[in-house]
Amino acid sequence: MRVIIVKSYEDIGKEAAKIVKDLIIKKPNAVLGLATGSTPISLYKELIRIHKEEGLDFSKVITFNLDEYYGLSGGHPQSYRYFMDENLFNGINIKKENTHVPDGTIPIDKIEEYCKKYEEMIKQAGGIDLQILGIGGDGHIAFNEPGSSIYSRTRLVALDEQTIKDNSRFFEKIEDVPRFALTMGVGTILEAKEIILLANGIKKAEVVAKAIEGPITSQITASALQLHPKVTAILDEEAASKLKRKKYYKFAHQAEEKINLRIF
Ligand code: PGA
Numbered sequence: 578m579r580v581i582i583v584k585s586y587e588d589i590g591k592e593a594a595k596i597v598k599d600l601i602i603k604k605p606n607a608v609l610g611l612a613t614g615s616t617p618i619s620l621y622k623e624l625i626r627i628h629k630e631e632g633l634d635f636s637k638v639i640t641f642n643l644d645e646y647y648g649l650s651g652g653h654p655q656s657y658r659y660f661m662d663e664n665l666f667n668g669i670n671i672k673k674e675n676t677h678v679p680d681g682t683i684p685i686d687k688i689e690e691y692c693k694k695y696e697e698m699i700k701q702a703g704g705i706d707l708q709i710l711g712i713g714g715d716g717h718i719a720f721n722e723p724g725s726s727i728y729s730r731t732r733l734v735a736l737d738e739q740t741i742k743d744n745s746r747f748f749e750k751i752e753d754v755p756r757f758a759l760t761m762g763v764g765t766i767l768e769a770k771e772i773i774l775l776a777n778g779i780k781k782a783e784v785v786a787k788a789i790e791g792p793i794t795s796q797i798t799a800s801a802l803q804l805h806p807k808v809t810a811i812l813d814e815e816a817a818s819k820l821k822r823k824k825y826y827k828f829a830h831q832a833e834e835k836i837n838l839r840i841f
Pocket residue numbers: 613614615616617711712713714717718719
């Protein structure tokens with residue numbers, strides 16, 4: 578895994594946006610896997626800026642979001658569809674029909690078929706070229722809570738208490754947080770051609786160290802990223818503060834500027 582440590586939350590967005598921009602310039606019809614939550618907002622802000630000021634063209638870009646709360650429709654202000662429209666899609670020239678967020682209103686008896694179809698759509702689009710990920714306080718990627726298999730696919734899951742507590746900050750009261758979600762699986766995510774893992778803040782430091790340097794375990798589903806050949810973790814100094822190899826990562830990043838070295 579390549580690890581880039583930057584000074585600030587804004588710099589995480591800038592660093593990640595460079596990778597997204599280079600991909601879209603190389604492949605205008607790139608397929609992006611997108612995440613919600615507080616972490617990717619600085620990236621989305623920077624992408625909107627690059628679109629507006631530098632004319633980066635999203636007209637052929639296709640996106641698939643990782644997850645959606647089960648029971649919320651796209652019009653609900655806490656739904657991930659709403660989040661994506663507000664924080665990215667409305668600010669760039671992407672075609673809405675090219676954006677996919679799992680539908681949280683699918684009737685329970687249609688979920689299995691719907692999840693299969695979601696995976697099928699990703700395949701038909703040619704697979705995900707670049708997947709953006711945050712990491713949950715419990716080490717989850719997407720809503721793959723501790724215990725999710727490395728081979729898991731898109732499915733309905735129950736959210737863990739910690740996730741419900743973490744996400745209650747966006748809701749009026751904790752009882753309003755949905756208890757279930759549709760999520761891509763760890764196996765689905767690992768099929769992306771390239772992955773960027775973003776994390777900021779001291780609250781993520783412990784879990785980031787476990788994910789990057791700890792054993793691969795379904796108890797920290799982000800640790801499965803160690804199995805993927807092309808992952809870049811972009812962290813601020815706080816989120817990186819519990820990494821044991823921090824100095825080497827920093828050095829690698831500096832060296833890379835000069836000789837384009839990928840060590841980890
Ligand atoms: P956050 O969530 O970006 O709001 O911290 C990350 C996640 O749960 O994946």
